[in-house]
Amino acid sequence: QVQLVESGGGVVQPGRSLRLSCEASGFAFWIQAMHWVRQAPGKGLEWVAVIWYDESNEYYGDSVKGRFTISRDNSKNTLYLQMNSLRVEDTAIYYCVKDGVNGGKDFDYWGQGTLVTVSS
């Protein structure tokens, strides 16, 4: 079965950096686009970024553009999110999400998430 396990969350000061990881199993990771989606405490969902299966393309939500970088290592079945210049408003649970059947237009399986808290 599909499993997505996020790690790397924690408490970090504003302006600092953090890298999240997501280890995937149970499906052909190397032919699937992957997303990061976040959810601030008690709030709704916000799409963060997507990366194509072959790293040929990556796209970002407006609120993280220029600060966050999505990447992947298909040899390790692992997805990453490098978060720089973190802000208090980046505090959220970050979910690793397998792309749906329509190529970057919807979401299939979700991991359990990792909590990132940005606070001084």
Added chain:
Amino acid sequence: QSALTQPPSASGSPGQSVTITCTGTSSDVGGYDYVSWYQQHPGKAPKLMIYQVSKRPSRVPDRFSGSKSGNTASLTVSGLQAEDEADYYCSSYAGSHNLLFGGGTKLTVL
């Protein structure tokens, strides 16, 4: 771009049907047949319920159905059960590789 608009709450009694709406614009919901719906129980990860407006993954009960008219998409839950009580989020492709979510609807089974 703004988030899609959902009612904050909806409710129904066991066995009844309830419909949740998701309103966008011609640049997102109205412009593409890529609306999807997600169920989220408290403290859990979201789960895909409907994709491409009305398609249902095999793992999802056929009590869940989706539709769209103009700039508004809808999720209908028929034969409400206690386990359907959860938050529901819609999502739509908005062009230029951008994806939007609705603010979420809390469904209560009375």
